[in-house]
Amino acid sequence: MKRQLPLAIIFTMGVFTLVTNFIPPAADLNQMFRNWYMGIITFFTFLGTINLARLNAERVKDRTSDWYYSVILLVALATQLFLGFYKWSPDALREGSPFMYVYFNLQFPLESTMYSLLAFFMTSASFRAFRARNTEALVLLLAAVVVMLGRVPIGSSIWHGFPDVTEWIMSYPNLAAKRGIMIGIDLGLISMSLRMILGIERSYMQ
Amino acid sequence: MSALDKISNLDRRIIFLGVALAVIIPQFILVRLPVDVSEPVQKVYDLIETLQPGSVVMISIDYDPSGAPELYPAMLAVMRQCFARNLRVVAIGMWATGVPLGQRALNAVAVAEFKKEYGKDFVNFGFRPGGAVMLVNLGRNIHDVCRQDAYGTPVDDLPIMKDVRSAKDISFVITFSMGDPGSDQWIQYYHARYRGNLATAQTAIGAPKYYQYLQTGQLIGLIGGMKGAAEYERLMKRPDLATKGMGSQSIAHLLIIVLIAIGNVLYWIEKRKK
Amino acid sequence: MYMTTGIWPWLAAALTLAIYSFLYKDNPFYKIAEYIFVGLSAGYWASYMFWNYAKPNLFDPLLAPQSGSAPNYWNIIPIILGFMMFTQLFRQTSWMVRFPITFVLGVALGLQIIATVEGELIPQLAGTFTPFLRANFAQLSFWPAFGNVVLLVGVITALTYFYFSMEHRGAFGVSAKIGVYFLMISFGASFGYTVMARISLLIGRVQFLFGDWLHIIK
Numbered sequence: 006m007k008r009q010l011p012l013a014i015i016f017t018m019g020v021f022t023l024v025t026n027f028i029p030p031a032a033d034l035n036q037m038f039r040n041w042y043m044g045i046i047t048f049f050t051f052l053g054t055i056n057l058a059r060l061n062a063e064r065v066k067d068r069t070s071d072w073y074y075s076v077i078l079l080v081a082l083a084t085q086l087f088l089g090f091y092k093w094s095p096d097a098l099r100e101g102s103p104f105m106y107v108y109f110n111l112q113f114p115l116e117s118t119m120y121s122l123l124a125f126f127m128t129s130a131s132f133r134a135f136r137a138r139n140t141e142a143l144v145l146l147l148a149a150v151v152v153m154l155g156r157v158p159i160g161s162s163i164w165h166g167f168p169d170v171t172e173w174i175m176s177y178p179n180l181a182a183k184r185g186i187m188i189g190i191d192l193g194l195i196s197m198s199l200r201m202i203l204g205i206e207r208s209y210m211q
Numbered sequence: 212m213s214a215l216d217k218i219s220n221l222d223r224r225i226i227f228l229g230v231a232l233a234v235i236i237p238q239f240i241l242v243r244l245p246v247d248v249s250e251p252v253q254k255v256y257d258l259i260e261t262l263q264p265g266s267v268v269m270i271s272i273d274y275d276p277s278g279a280p281e282l283y284p285a286m287l288a289v290m291r292q293c294f295a296r297n298l299r300v301v302a303i304g305m306w307a308t309g310v311p312l313g314q315r316a317l318n319a320v321a322v323a324e325f326k327k328e329y330g331k332d333f334v335n336f337g338f339r340p341g342g343a344v345m346l347v348n349l350g351r352n353i354h355d356v357c358r359q360d361a362y363g364t365p366v367d368d369l370p371i372m373k374d375v376r377s378a379k380d381i382s383f384v385i386t387f388s389m390g391d392p393g394s395d396q397w398i399q400y401y402h403a404r405y406r407g408n409l410a411t412a413q414t415a416i417g418a419p420k421y422y423q424y425l426q427t428g429q430l431i432g433l434i435g436g437m438k439g440a441a442e443y444e445r446l447m448k449r450p451d452l453a454t455k456g457m458g459s460q461s462i463a464h465l466l467i468i469v470l471i472a473i474g475n476v477l478y479w480i481e482k483r484k485k
Numbered sequence: 486m487y488m489t490t491g492i493w494p495w496l497a498a499a500l501t502l503a504i505y506s507f508l509y510k511d512n513p514f515y516k517i518a519e520y521i522f523v524g525l526s527a528g529y530w531a532s533y534m535f536w537n538y539a540k541p542n543l544f545d546p547l548l549a550p551q552s553g554s555a556p557n558y559w560n561i562i563p564i565i566l567g568f569m570m571f572t573q574l575f576r577q578t579s580w581m582v583r584f585p586i587t588f589v590l591g592v593a594l595g596l597q598i599i600a601t602v603e604g605e606l607i608p609q610l611a612g613t614f615t616p617f618l619r620a621n622f623a624q625l626s627f628w629p630a631f632g633n634v635v636l637l638v639g640v641i642t643a644l645t646y647f648y649f650s651m652e653h654r655g656a657f658g659v660s661a662k663i664g665v666y667f668l669m670i671s672f673g674a675s676f677g678y679t680v681m682a683r684i685s686l687l688i689g690r691v692q693f694l695f696g697d698w699l700h701i702i703k
Contacts, residue, residue, distance in 0.1 A: 018591025085528025148673025158244030181639020182671030280689025399604030
């Protein structure tokens with residue numbers, strides 16, 4: 006029951022969704038199942054939040070290394086949850102609310118800045134590791150340089166042809182390679198999806 | 212240690228400082244280099260120009276703060292064009308952390324600049340979970356997916372939504388996207404079923420992939436990265452955040468090219484010695 | 486020049502600089518900022534999920550339907566399946582999480598097969614086989630025709646590179662080798678765009694620090 010029933014569910018829902026795509030009268034039923042999907046998905050987030058809180062609470066309880074950072078995390082989590090629910094109304098999430106002040110002035114700068122660190126590391130890595138060791142690497146390097154110059158205004162000031170060459174590279178050789186990769190991925194996706202629906206692939210049940 | 216060895220083993224913090232200066236200094240020295248408009252961006256602009264006043268444009272906010280420097284300026288520029296042409300805008304988001312940015316853009320453009328009325332000229336349905344699956348339902352029955360807007364107002368109480376029920380009633384969809392769920396899902400799940408005009412503004416990381424959809428016609432146009440946003444600002448004749456960033460972008464790119472060149476020269480000298 | 490006096494931009498700037506302090510070396514300020522970010526994000530997503538979807542679309546139609554509408558009793562099923570997700574927190578009942586997961590996977594996979602074929606595979610294959618020459622020779626243009634040749638050759642050779650069931654020898658090997666060059670051009674282009682993206686993020690933060698916080702730049 007613990008294995009057979011879930012396999013039956015994935016098979017039934019997978020085949021149903023596939024087959025009813027071609028049967029218009031089943032569209033309403035299909036729509037309902039998709040609505041259920043969206044509802045269940047929200048619980049994934051709730052579970053993730055609870056797991057995060059539980060993990061960090063255990064670290065605080067066991068006084069593992071750097072446990073005090075977990076205290077900070079739990080305080081931040083509790084604060085944002087409090088601000089999101091204290092009014093018991095979606096108005097708590099309106100522009101101008103304390104929840105949004107925290108989002109725009111704490112969460113927003115933290116997230117943007119964290120990703121912007123990559124600009125520095127990428128430059129340093131390019132200097133140390135980007136080497137034209139063979140013909141293939143040279144081709145990669147040349148393409149990168151042309152695109153980097155073609156996608157900024159100074160490139161067209163250096164040579165007016167850079168933007169056009171860049172567009173040509175993006176529209177033909179780049180497109181061709183990306184399409185080749187995409188077709189391979191698509192074929193793999195279809196086969197993996199069928200394997201999961203048919204119960205051959207069961208890694209999600211661990 | 213020879214000079215070449217010193218350069219090879221340059222402390223990375225010096226490189227970090229160089230990058231920082233390459234970005235900061237141009238912000239003070241306002242040099243406006245001409246921004247060429249590329250064909251994929253021009254196509255988005257041209258399409259919106261053909262839409263009749265009152266047509267409905269759906270904007271999908273599928274990014275978070277890490278995509279904001281590239282996509283927020285593009286969103287402002289596109290919204291300006293839409294409201295200048297008296298198009299009706301329906302906003303929706305598949306990324307919860309991007310929806311407030313969309314609302315901020317709507318407040319800045321629709322309300323402050325064009326004095327448009329919420330509920331009549333534009334609406335924000337906020338975040339909708341479910342990604343691709345949600346899009347399939349959305350195209351079939353918008354009212355079923357968007358039962359109320361981001362402020363709790365029932366969809367039936369919104370005048371703008373009276374005649375907007377499904378994909379047939381939407382003239383143009385543009386997604387501001389940086390990953391999954393995003394433009395891929397709009398193309399595969401929405402456009403494949405319901406067709407219509409679809410364009411995307413992408414962060415520069417994702418943009419190269421979408422040229423293949425441009426070529427097949429699945430996408431009408433593509434606004435790629437901050438440069439794409441700057442091109443759109445040029446088309447709107449309204450230089451803003453993206454245009455201001457182009458000087459820094461140019462110098463930073465030159466710096467990286469020079470560093471790569473130096474690294475390769477050092478590599479080949481080292482190789483020759485051996 | 487004037488500095489902003491409100492506390493919020495100062496907090497934002499302090500957190501921004503705390504993250505950037507990592508560039509010098511790892512330090513407690515960076516770690517504190519990191520953990521604050523994770524905590525805030527988790528709280529944010531949970532609040533948004535509840536108010537934007539779970540309550541209006543899942544719970545309200547069942548428990549507090551709009552006046553004139555009957556309760557939607559079908560919503561009991563996704564609510565039960567959703568609460569089953571929490572059984573993962575307890576070892577004895579964690580097997581029950583398979584039910585909502587398999588339901589969700591079944592719906593998504595069935596749709597994915599259709600979308601991949603209809604929305605991607607067929608259009609992309611069709612787009613690859615474009616005419617090299619149009620019937621009207623008066624409108625013959627070299628570059629588009631050449632580009633379509635490049636496109637076809639590039640897609641086929643890139644695909645042959647990824648076909649590992651056959652040894653890359655002879656004509657097949659040559660095709661795979663050409664495919665490698667197309668892939669290198671594509672990766673180079675992607676690298677160029679990635680550089681652009683990352684620098685753009687940095688520009689955004691610089692515009693905030695020197696514009697919104699210090700008001701040195703407009």
